[in-house]
Amino acid sequence: MSRELKFRLRNLQKPQWFIRFSANGLDVNENVLNELRRLESHIVVFTVTGSLRTGKSWILNQLAECGVENGFGVADGQTAVTSGIWILCREHPILNCVVVFLDTEGLHDPFKTNTEQEDNRLSTLSFLLSDKFIFNAKDKFDNNDLGKIGFIAMISKKLQQREAQESFPEFILLLRDVSRVKVKGKVVEPKEYLENILESAGPDDCRFSPKWCVREYCKKRACFTLTQPTEFEDLSELGETDHPELKARFLEDKEKFKNYLFRNSDIKRLNNGSPYTTSAFCEYTRALVATVEDGAIPNVSSLQQRIAEEENQRVWKETTELFRNSIRDDEKTNLYGSPTERFKVLQKEGIERIQNQMIPQSQQHMSEIVEEFKVFSEEEYKKLSTEKCREFLTCHLETCFNMIEDNCYMAPNAKEKFERDVRKVKEKYDKKENLGPEVCYEKVNVWNEKEREIRKKMKELELVDLRYELHSAETANKEEKDHLDQRIKRMEAEVNEQKLEMARKAQELEQKRNNEKLELEQERRRNEFEFEMKTIELQKQLRQQEDKMHDREVRINEKEAALTKAVEEIKESQTMQMQRESDAKVVSSLVDGISLIGAAAITALGNLGDDSE
Template sequence: MSGQTVSMKEPVCLIENDSDGKLRVVRSALDILDKIDQHVVVVSVVGLYRTGKSYLMNKLAGERKGFALGATIQSKTKGIWMWCVPHPEKRDHTLVLLDTEGLGDVEKGDEKNDNWIFSLAVLLSSTLVYNSMGTIDNNALEKLHYVTELTEHIKVKSNQRDGEESSEYLRYFPSFVWTVRDFTLTLEVDGRPITANEYLENALKLRTGHSKKDQAYNLPRSCLRNYFSPRWCFVFERPASGDKMRRMEELTDADLEPAFVEQAKEFCDHVFNEAKTKTLKQGLKVTGRLLGNLAETYVSAIRSGQIPCLDNAVLALAQIENSSAIERARAHYQKRMADWVAYPTETQEELSEVHAAMEKKAVAIFINNSFKDDDQKYQLELMKVLQEEYEKICERNYKESQKACESKIECIFAPLEEKIRDGSYMTPGGYKEYCNDLKLATSEYRSEGGRGVKAEEVLKEYLERKASIGQAVLSADESLTEAEQRAEAEQARREASERENRAMEEQLVVQERLRADQQRTYEENVNQLMERMERDSRNAIAEHDRVLQARLKEQKDLLQQGFDDRAHQMQREIDAIKGAKAQEEEKKPSFMSTALDTVGTAATLFLPGILPKVGGMAVKWLSKWF
């Protein structure tokens, strides 16, 4: 998906607190996101205030300045700020950087607001970066208590029960990167060198025991292990001396410690190559416009005192996006048809071929920008809308053909009309001259291009109006015997009948082509629908596999660390995931057949010329799946 993107020179505020202290989305930021048709990789950074979060985000944006850097104890970033830049590696993606206000700001002292900021960062991002100072010890994990309260601020389902399996959150939550600034320890355990990732996993090991102290120790660790996968860690040495630290925005890489510069590069390379496209359930890829709608939906729920619900957000967005997808498809079709169709087209086939190409692209635009259209309501609406647009174009083509033909007749038959007016044919031998002139003019008219799809019908109507004149000329021609006049009259009737047949055949060709267009419309929509259903099913199965592998790894780690009870309890989650995956695989044939039946039956209401052929198409697609 190439699509349209933007390149911002500096960040803007996306979410702020209003005068009442409530969160709100900034309209101008939404306007920017609304212009981004590309898929987005969304990287959010969170952490305690004054830990250098903004510096990392500026590095990701490829700039020294942008997100505010502070050299005092005050938090510089308020709310959530956004910077959209072209992705340096994925050319068809936009990188959206979200810098959040520092958590635990002593001046602000609003822990509830901190929780919502943290929750929104989780909800909006595809990669969440948590930034801290020093080491990952128990104190650092206790300060990350926001992760232990996520289930109080985010719901997956509207009817969610307390204690809902963590695997449901794992489906939606972003990957996790812990960045540790001013790290002074040696990365080793028992004298053995370890990686930063191993350092993080070692810090997340649980403690045996059931005391309140043990439970408090394990809670943030369990939440990180259960909600976020995969996880990475990067450690950074102190970038410069204290004096230089106060002038970070002015410094170049040459002014910083070489080790820090290299570590920052490794972090950026990781984000550019490993951070995934933001997705929703079943792998739906998010565009900038959809990200803006997500932010509005979540903040609206928070403002109204509700807990943001992921499933509800997807359903609400589906209504907005699917209606928008229809309009975008219609607009594309209208514009491209206006660009490509030169009225009148010489044949209906010529118009049909342009229509087929533009409709195919319009359907693809809808398919790529719509989701959760489980009953095909919106796709059927699209089919109806495009059919109505095509009918308008065909009607215009008829009228333009009529005008072109009448203009050509007026020009070509002008000499004949002049002779009729001055009585040139009302003499002996005049009827033969009249017939010859009529034949020559008719032949010239039929040899002309640019007449369109009503060429014979307009000619027939014109010559029908001239029939009485021909009879008058014939009756006045004294050079013809009575028998010859009867023969000429019979010849005139045969020629009129031939013109009638030509006009009927011309219209039959048009109608047959229109019926073929309707059939092709139906089959094009069904083919693209089936391809999307197949893709959605693959994404759903891949999602089950990803969560399953994460749960199996966690279960294995628990067993190795001696937490047999926890590992056995996790088996219930694992079995549920396996069951959901099996159900997804089993439902494909019936789901596809139902969709085909729904589309075929409903489409006949506005595409009366189609033969749905549900059985044959079902067999075709089932053979692809199995």
């Protein structure tokens, strides 16, 4: 890794929050994104997730070789230390790239509200951002743990099979505090243990269950065990990665796991195999967060394609601008010696920048982009060289031309004096350090262009010489004088014709420059129009999303109103039922009372009858 990249990496050496929940929803740390963009490097992403208080942050510190002062926060107790997703970067010990470690907050925190929804969103983000997704489990991997990776099934249902297989990272199960694993009472390798769990049938083993999705879509899988690192219950007391209390067996297991991660890792790639740059990773992160925040599952392939196109346009624009400005600065200051060598250096730097930062669709696509940049750089240098040559000659020849206008050559042998001054300019032009024949593409052509103008000026000076000849031949015979007059008239006609031709050429040149300005203005307006159209389209999509959210809220409100109404109806029905039951009891009591009164009356009447007898 270059010294410059190490220097840019310094601000990411300590952990800081990357993605978290706020009052407005999911937030991304812009400072982290800016630091990642500055790296201009390839990356590989390791993520650790799992239940609350299972030592995720501590094992990440072990992998990243972090101590107490510069590692992820760890603590004892049931209170979560990590909130959201945190990030820390290190140099890759083997590949020429940067390792991004992502630490996620513990799943199913009992002290949080709306835990399942937040867990699913954070887990979806960390899963789709990862190259190696490490699930940290204590002692064993059971149905309870499978339920915590239910978000994988949720993602799988929204993606095509091929897209899921290309987008899903390697799934690594890390069993903590165990030295051996068994299947049906038999000690087996950790990988066999994982495969047996994924293959075993159960009540929840159906299509798009977490077990099925990991088995079908995470084609790369691995499993490792880590024995208990120490007798201490509080791992936060250990801190340093080389603490003397760590068991030798744990250190051996950790080294085996660490070697696997780094030796079997590759730089992060798009689904088409093209490598990610840190800038593309930042845009991918931002787009993922926006999509997940809306409650949707991203179409990873289309998202990657859009980001790749935007990144390629950005890199092309920045590279061409940098090349153009560098060439112009070099021509002005000549800080680097010969512009020819400097041109080759800058062209090579531009090609390396394109190869390192662009995301090509294929190797052929990259070759086409490189050839396009070579053509651009040569045309740009040709244009600049022509401008410099023309600027130099215009500046120095203008003095000679002005002397003609000021009648400074109005003496015998005027043409010879003018030719002498022009030769001096030509000598300076040939010796000009920045405009040597091996440097300027158009040096000869520019001189030839100016030479035509010089010849036209010489015609005027020939006329001056002829006039002096005429003046000296006034004593000669009339025939010779008439001959000279005719020559003068012809020369005057040629000079006037040349002046008209020069005026016409100057007008054409001015018209050409105006047309170029007009084309540039039209292109600027087209770009502004395209930008406005894209803005309008984005605003339209935003309004559509807002309308969908509004419709969703309306439907939810309607359902809540219907539910409230149903509850009120049930309560009213229950009240009426209770009233009816109460009325029935009263009627029943009245009937019983009347029956008793009737029986008493009958008895009394019977007694009266007996008395009358």
